[in-house]
Amino acid sequence: MTRKKTLSVIGKPLRKVDAMAKCAGETVYADDLNLPRMIYAKLLRSPHPHARVLGVNAARALTLDGVCAVITGQDLPEKFGIMPSTEDEEALAVDKVRYAGDPVAAVAAISESLAEQALGYIDVEYEVLKPILSIEEALASTEESQRIHTWNRRANVQKAVSLEFGDIEGGFARSDHIFEGTFFYQGNTHLPMEQYCAVGFYGPDDKLTLWSSTQTPHYLHRALAKVLKLPASRIRVIATPVGGGFGGKSDPFSHEICAAKLSMITRRPVKFTLSREECFYVHRGRHPVKMWAKTGVKSDGTIQAMQYKTFLDGGGYSSYGLASVYYTGALQTVTYKVPAYKFEGVRVFTNKPPCGPKRGHGTPQPRFAEEIQMDEIAEKLGIDPLDLRLKQLVEANSVTINGLQISSCGLRECIEKVAERAEWKKKFRKLPFGHGIGFAASAYITGAGLPIYRNDMPHSGVQIKLDRSGGVTVFCGSTDIGQGSDSILVYAIAEEFGIDPVDIRVVTADTDLTPVDLGSYSSRVTIMTGNAAIQACGKLKLMLLEAASEALEVPADDLEFAEGQVRSASLPQRGIGFAECVVKAEGKHGTLGATGSYWPPKNPREFKGSGVGPTPAYTFSTAIVELHCDGETGEIKIDKVWIAHDCGRAFNPLLVEGQTEGSVYMALGEALMEEQIFRKNGLHKIPSILEYKSPTTLETPEIETILVETIDPEGPYGAKEAGQGPLLPVVPAVSNAVYDAIGVRIHEVPITPDKILRALEGRLKAVSIPKFDFPAPLKWQPGQGVQVEQKS
Amino acid sequence: MKQLLRLRVNGETREVAFETSKTLLEVLREDLGLNGTKHGCELGECGTCAVLVNGEPVLSCLMLGVEAENAEIVTVEGMTQNGKPHRLQKAFADLGAAQCGYCIPGILLTAKALLDENPHPTREEIRQALSGNLCRCTGYTKILQAVELAAKEIA
Numbered sequence: 040m041t042r043k044k045t046l047s048v049i050g051k052p053l054r055k056v057d058a059m060a061k062c063a064g065e066t067v068y069a070d071d072l073n074l075p076r077m078i079y080a081k082l083l084r085s086p087h088p089h090a091r092v093l094g095v096n097a098a099r100a101l102t103l104d105g106v107c108a109v110i111t112g113q114d115l116p117e118k119f120g121i122m123p124s125t126e127d128e129e130a131l132a133v134d135k136v137r138y139a140g141d142p143v144a145a146v147a148a149i150s151e152s153l154a155e156q157a158l159g160y161i162d163v164e165y166e167v168l169k170p171i172l173s174i175e176e177a178l179a180s181t182e183e184s185q186r187i188h189t190w191n192r193r194a195n196v197q198k199a200v201s202l203e204f205g206d207i208e209g210g211f212a213r214s215d216h217i218f219e220g221t222f223f224y225q226g227n228t229h230l231p232m233e234q235y236c237a238v239g240f241y242g243p244d245d246k247l248t249l250w251s252s253t254q255t256p257h258y259l260h261r262a263l264a265k266v267l268k269l270p271a272s273r274i275r276v277i278a279t280p281v282g283g284g285f286g287g288k289s290d291p292f293s294h295e296i297c298a299a300k301l302s303m304i305t306r307r308p309v310k311f312t313l314s315r316e317e318c319f320y321v322h323r324g325r326h327p328v329k330m331w332a333k334t335g336v337k338s339d340g341t342i343q344a345m346q347y348k349t350f351l352d353g354g355g356y357s358s359y360g361l362a363s364v365y366y367t368g369a370l371q372t373v374t375y376k377v378p379a380y381k382f383e384g385v386r387v388f389t390n391k392p393p394c395g396p397k398r399g400h401g402t403p404q405p406r407f408a409e410e411i412q413m414d415e416i417a418e419k420l421g422i423d424p425l426d427l428r429l430k431q432l433v434e435a436n437s438v439t440i441n442g443l444q445i446s447s448c449g450l451r452e453c454i455e456k457v458a459e460r461a462e463w464k465k466k467f468r469k470l471p472f473g474h475g476i477g478f479a480a481s482a483y484i485t486g487a488g489l490p491i492y493r494n495d496m497p498h499s500g501v502q503i504k505l506d507r508s509g510g511v512t513v514f515c516g517s518t519d520i521g522q523g524s525d526s527i528l529v530y531a532i533a534e535e536f537g538i539d540p541v542d543i544r545v546v547t548a549d550t551d552l553t554p555v556d557l558g559s560y561s562s563r564v565t566i567m568t569g570n571a572a573i574q575a576c577g578k579l580k581l582m583l584l585e586a587a588s589e590a591l592e593v594p595a596d597d598l599e600f601a602e603g604q605v606r607s608a609s610l611p612q613r614g615i616g617f618a619e620c621v622v623k624a625e626g627k628h629g630t631l632g633a634t635g636s637y638w639p640p641k642n643p644r645e646f647k648g649s650g651v652g653p654t655p656a657y658t659f660s661t662a663i664v665e666l667h668c669d670g671e672t673g674e675i676k677i678d679k680v681w682i683a684h685d686c687g688r689a690f691n692p693l694l695v696e697g698q699t700e701g702s703v704y705m706a707l708g709e710a711l712m713e714e715q716i717f718r719k720n721g722l723h724k725i726p727s728i729l730e731y732k733s734p735t736t737l738e739t740p741e742i743e744t745i746l747v748e749t750i751d752p753e754g755p756y757g758a759k760e761a762g763q764g765p766l767l768p769v770v771p772a773v774s775n776a777v778y779d780a781i782g783v784r785i786h787e788v789p790i791t792p793d794k795i796l797r798a799l800e801g802r803l804k805a806v807s808i809p810k811f812d813f814p815a816p817l818k819w820q821p822g823q824g825v826q827v828e829q830k831s
Numbered sequence: 832m833k834q835l836l837r838l839r840v841n842g843e844t845r846e847v848a849f850e851t852s853k854t855l856l857e858v859l860r861e862d863l864g865l866n867g868t869k870h871g872c873e874l875g876e877c878g879t880c881a882v883l884v885n886g887e888p889v890l891s892c893l894m895l896g897v898e899a900e901n902a903e904i905v906t907v908e909g910m911t912q913n914g915k916p917h918r919l920q921k922a923f924a925d926l927g928a929a930q931c932g933y934c935i936p937g938i939l940l941t942a943k944a945l946l947d948e949n950p951h952p953t954r955e956e957i958r959q960a961l962s963g964n965l966c967r968c969t970g971y972t973k974i975l976q977a978v979e980l981a982a983k984e985i986a
């Protein structure tokens with residue numbers, strides 16, 4: 040089949056398909072849904088971080104006029120959780136609460152205020168237990184009686200992993216210098232502007248519909264079927280346009296399940312809108328992680344061995360924790376050549392809101408450590424930090440020591456370009472005291488290689504219907520969370536058919552109507568839905584070409600789809616309009632529709648833990664941060680951030696830049712101010728937007744984005760991810776810039792004025808690392824993932 | 832107790848009965864069906880719910896509906912006039928300044944108030960004007976650029 044040489048849609052700075060609706064206030068988010076007879080629900084949340092629930096009595100609440108239903112843990116005893124092997128959540132606590140804010144009952148009433156009021160009439164008897172509020176406490180609480188959960192093997196250890204690749208001891212022995220350091224990355228939360236919201240309706244046809252502000256309607260669909268004990272075929276999940284997710288709306292949540300259950304009881308639509316305070320408790324955000332990092336280098340700076348220990352504060356439930364812990368060790372090897380690598384990680388349970396995936400999922404923390412350590416190595420060896428990296432970059436078409444297959448790689452170009460734009464050589468170590476510049480690099484995945492639950496089905500499905508009018512409708516389970524996934528589908532199809540994007544309608548994120556796409560997480564959507572859409576177009580194009588070839592008497596291999604026509608490539612005046620071609624093809628083949636599917640490439644190097652890290656394509660990012668740091672007050676003012684990102688191909692440069700800028704912004708919030716912190720009684724210290732500081736227009740600096748295109752062979756038109764990777768280098772670059780400015784190393788985020796001052800006074804203590812016996816490592820041959828030795 | 836009030840919204844007079852304790856945000860969304868106005872905190876902390884009251888940006892979650900009687904209220908729905916989007920709306924769409932879009936109605940109205948008063952603001956003035964409107968998606972870059980683009984079109 041012919042393919043046009045020049046692209047007419049891909050790579051153009053087009054409007055998003057939903058742009059005008061969003062700017063007109065017409066987009067219908069979950070809380071904008073108002074259904075006839077709708078009632079409103081609220082969750083009663085535990086005030087205690089750790090307690091046994093001895094009894095819940097809702098009788099008094101039910102007597103209130105206007106209260107329609109109350110449910111408790113007994114109504115929904117089935118456990119669920121996003122990862123099938125660690126399903127440890129209950130929609131409403133059955134016998135135990137594990138963080139302050141853990142839901143114990145739900146009320147539906149004719150108004151939200153009445154539901155809220157009714158919560159006060161539910162009597163709960165708690166037996167308060169001692170809470171565990173830190174990693175150290177969790178690891179020290181090894182007694183059976185101190186357990187938060189009972190299912191896990193070691194008390195309060197959700198998961199401990201240990202992996203070793205290559206000759207780690209030999210690597211360190213060969214090293215001329217060994218660098219060791221400890222680091223702490225504080226937890227923080229997504230803070231999407233849209234509060235969580237869900238509407239459930241169990242209809243007279245005995246079918247359930249749940250609208251929710253979710254990033255993962257398919258996984259929610261499965262969780263609802265399991266917990267409600269309804270056949271999945273009778274459940275429809277519709278993800279409404281999400282008002283910001285960043286990973287925070289990727290778990291199945293209590294309010295979603297309870298909206299459904301309360302509707303099953305009342306047979307009325309039930310709406311939950313969580314308050315902002317509740318959103319801080321629902322959380323599932325960045326894990327607080329303590330880290331120990333060790334790197335051995337030759338005197339020229341080449342890395343001989345690298346070793347990490349990570350300690351994740353998981354909060355009260357598993358959530359994505361199994362993946363999170365592996366992610367704190369998976370991608371350190373994907374920027375520089377590392378010939379030997381060892382990683383040990385542990386995620387503990389604590390009585391705090393559960394942590395989960397936030398933009399970068401488990402990788403910003405170790406990247407923070409790695410890039411600061413690289414800066415320290417460069418400093419000690421007297422090498423420019425960029426040169427230190429440039430001499431040992433990973434290469435395209437190579438395999439890392441831990442078996443990760445790199446396809447395209449634009450890291451070198453990212454380093455060179457960002458340095459040039461920021462005038463690195465002119466500034467580094469040359470700026471006056473209090474003014475500094477710092478660099479860091481990183482790598483990220485374009486979609487997880489494996490689904491959350493093991494299965495052989497595609498990760499993304501697309502269905503396309505052609506209409507006699509020339510209109511095209513695409514159906515896909517993908518979920519637009521603002522990143523523009525609806526638009527990506529349209530751009531790909533418009534390009535393939537040579538038509539105007541306006542002639543394409545998108546139907547997405549509706550489990551009744553759309554083929555499964557696994558969801559908007561792990562930066563998987565463009566590559567997976569894009570490829571599935573192109574495949575579906577390919578099938579339809581065969582039929583269209585046959586019809587056009589007949590009508591035009593032009594051989595099919597001379598035909599092209601361009602400018603709304605199917606026409607001869609050699610004699611472009613010979614063509615028919617796309618709509619006419621559809622009519623002819625429908626006359627010939629019958630109703631025109633096709634599906635496309637996408638599976639990521641199979642990982643040939645399978646070992647325990649190898650499920651986390653592989654991806655169809657890695658992206659690479661580099662950042663340079665220039666800042667002022669006041670030695671008197673400790674205040675940091677970011678002057679500018681330059682960010683270079685290897686996005687494969689900029690599908691729409693506006694959207695890629697937007698993702699990159701948003702990532703930089705979010706990184707700066709994490710680097711400088713954002714933190715989830717808790718009181719001794721387990722309550723959130725700052726559960727409001729006023730107190731939980733995040734950057735406004737005043738703190739967000741100018742961001743200069745440089746897009747590097749490497750045209751990845753696996754990406755649709757060569758595209759890779761853009762939504763998460765660019766966050767990673769910014770945080771360590773801030774710390775490195777602080778060192779350049781005032782000569783102190785800060786190994787912790789957020790880098791607050793208080794820490795700066797303590798560091799300047801020599802009072803900032805090194806991060807303490809807990810004691811823990813990790814399991815014996817599983818050892819693997821370099822790059823192959825072949826097990827050489829295994830102790831249990 | 833409900834009270835019957837006359838509100839001027841987007842150039843139309845609307846009679847509506849609502850609880851006097853309701854915020855303007857609630858009246859707009861629940862009683863007038865103007866869902867374009869969003870909320871992110873309902874405590875006056877995020878700027879998402881901003882609307883114009885007599886041309887000034889006001890946090891509708893902090894103002895009672897009854898306080899808005901006799902005032903000229905403009906919501907995002909009122910920015911489109913005679914079927915034509917406001918130049919700010921076009922500029923935001925053209926530059927990809929709306930990602931999830933949830934903060935955008937409040938930001939558009941705040942920016943409109945700025946441009947109405949100061950048609951050619953500097954970037955610093957735009958930053959100041961929008962400093963009460965949080966956006967978690969964009970890093971503000973494209974938002975600032977879009978306001979500048981819209982300002983350019985003002986003669």
Ligand code: FES
Pocket residue numbers: 869870871872873874875876877878879880881890891892893
């Ligand atoms: S909703 Fe946040 S300020 Fe009004």
Ligand code: FES
Pocket residue numbers: 232282283521928929930931932933934935965966967968969
């Ligand atoms: S566009 Fe999502 S919060 Fe601003």
